[in-house]
Amino acid sequence: MGTNVTIARDGLQALIEALRADGREVIGPTVREGAIIYDAIRDIADLPAGWTDRQEAGRYGLEQRADGALFGYTVGPHAWKQFLFPARETLWTMRRTGDGAEVTDGATPASRHAFIGVRSCELHAIAIQDKVFVSGPYPDTNYRARRADAFIVAVNCGQAGNTCFCVSMRTGPKVEGGFDLSLTELLDDTRHDFLIAIGSEAGAAIMQHVPHRPATAADLSAADSAVARAAAGIGRHLQTEGLKQALQAAPEHRRWDEVAARCLTCGNCTMVCPTCFCTTVRDHTDLAGNTARRVREWDSCFTLDFSYIHGGSVRHAPRARYRQWLTHKLANWIDQFGTSGCVGCGRCITWCPVGIDITEEAAAIANAPAAAREAHHEGA
Ligand code: SF4
Ligand code: SF4
Structure with missing residues (x-):
């Protein structure tokens, strides 16, 4: 070859x-x-x-x-x-x-x-x-x-x-x-x-x-x-050195509130991302009750239901959902799978209806003084 x-x-x-x-x-x-x-x-x-x-x-x-x-x-x-x-796949059918x-x-x-x-x-x-x-x-x-x-x-x-x-x-x-x-x-x-x-x-x-x-x-x-x-001609840059540690040390950073004020939690970024793979399952039955199907569908960590457990959602606030997505992509994914969860394709930037830019958000946190990363804010 x-x-x-x-x-x-x-x-x-x-x-x-x-x-x-x-x-x-x-x-x-x-x-x-x-x-x-x-x-x-x-x-x-x-x-x-x-x-x-x-x-x-x-x-x-x-x-x-x-x-x-x-x-x-x-x-x-x-x-x-x-x-x-x-995006949609039948796992099994019962008749x-x-x-x-x-x-x-x-x-x-x-x-x-x-x-x-x-x-x-x-x-x-x-x-x-x-x-x-x-x-x-x-x-x-x-x-x-x-x-x-x-x-x-x-x-x-x-x-x-x-x-x-x-x-x-x-x-x-x-x-x-x-x-x-x-x-x-x-x-x-x-x-x-x-x-x-x-x-x-x-x-x-x-x-x-x-x-x-x-x-x-x-x-x-x-x-x-x-x-x-x-x-x-590459249009954007992301400083990856030390980024994982900076993100994991900043769950209470003020920037999460600022980005949450813009984020619509629409999930577009996760739908277009070539690595996102979160799913949910739904059961469908016909009206006569003769056939049932279990279907797996793409889901998004931006939906309220995605983190629903008995009693409510774990990540009910938009700031918690954006933080989960970005921190998982650029930091926790490395612990989980040995690589970043981001390949730098830029789709999530282009297709975000309000133009939120993952490179800007990550840099804002990575470049912040340590005291700002640790600042405490109310809310999930
Ligand atoms: S595409 Fe933009 S507005 Fe929609 S959930 Fe993602 S970051 Fe938020
Ligand atoms: S830039 Fe990264 S996070 Fe955004 S869509 Fe591409 S791979 Fe996913």
């Missing part, structure tokens, strides 16, 4: 067709309702050719590019977790029989997926969820099956978003591993090609069906320049 080859733009069509011929549902970026989202694609024409995104805290919009780049945007509101760990009941497990995954356009930060997010659902103490059978079957075509970022901070989290912008194939888009006035790094035997097998040529030194150099351009 580690071989680099180059394909022309049309070679991407051959790649999509080869993946489909391999029995895979191909999922990739496409434009819908004013955003670049991930959905089933059949053709290179489904990709967001000539589109880019503009992102700020609380703002997102698409603009036409001056060129025809196919991957000339950063990350949108979707993450790959919706395919590996769907009344003559004198008893019959229980069947929820459906097992039907699709073998190929994901096209997985960014470096997103590969790190998938690796974080793997720790929970594949190698953790409570593996998830369906996640494991989907993950084992997934073919990953990663893409190196050629530009960075204004809310990205992957460099701070050491999760990007260059793809370093965990893929079958990785693409770097090489686009200028004279050509539109893709450098492809082959990362697995499955990747090498697929490339046998895709016209390609050996990569030249000029191809490799152009790819390095594209990634360096993205790294130089």
